Amino acid sequence: MCEATIRKRQDELLAGATVSIDLQGGGYDGRVIVNIAPNNPVTFNTDWENADPTRFPARIKAAATALLNVGCKGKFEISHSSGSLTIRTLQAGALTREQKA
Numbered sequence: 001m002c003e004a005t006i007r008k009r010q011d012e013l014l015a016g017a018t019v020s021i022d023l024q025g026g027g028y029d030g031r032v033i034v035n036i037a038p039n040n041p042v043t044f045n046t047d048w049e050n051a052d053p054t055r056f057p058a059r060i061k062a063a064a065t066a067l068l069n070v071g072c073k074g075k076f077e078i079s080h081s082s083g084s085l086t087i088r089t090l091q092a093g094a095l096t097r098e099q100k101a
Helices: 002-015 058-070
Strands: 017-023 029-034 075-081 084-089
Touching: 002 017, 002 058, 017 075, 029 058, 058 075, 058 084
Parallel strands: none
Antiparallel strands: 017 084, 029 075, 075 084
C-alpha cells in the first residue's frame, strides 16, 4: 500500500506535499527522519535511536523502504499515529526526476 501510494503521488511528494496513507489501527506511533543517499540505492539512514533495532516501527520502515524502492532520494519525515502514516520531503523542490535517475 505504501509503495503504490508513493508511486501515484510521487510528483506531489517531491514538490513538498504531505502524503497520507490510512493503514487502519495498530502499530507503534512515532516520527523518524529518513535519509536516502543518492550514492546508496540499497539502504536508508534514520535519526531513530534505540538500543534494540527490533523496536523500529514496522510501518515507518515499510514507508521508508517504499520510498527507496520507488527511487526517491533525500530526506523525508515519516510519522505514524493511530493508523495514519504521513510522509513529507524535507527538501521540497530540490528533488526532480532527472536527479533521481
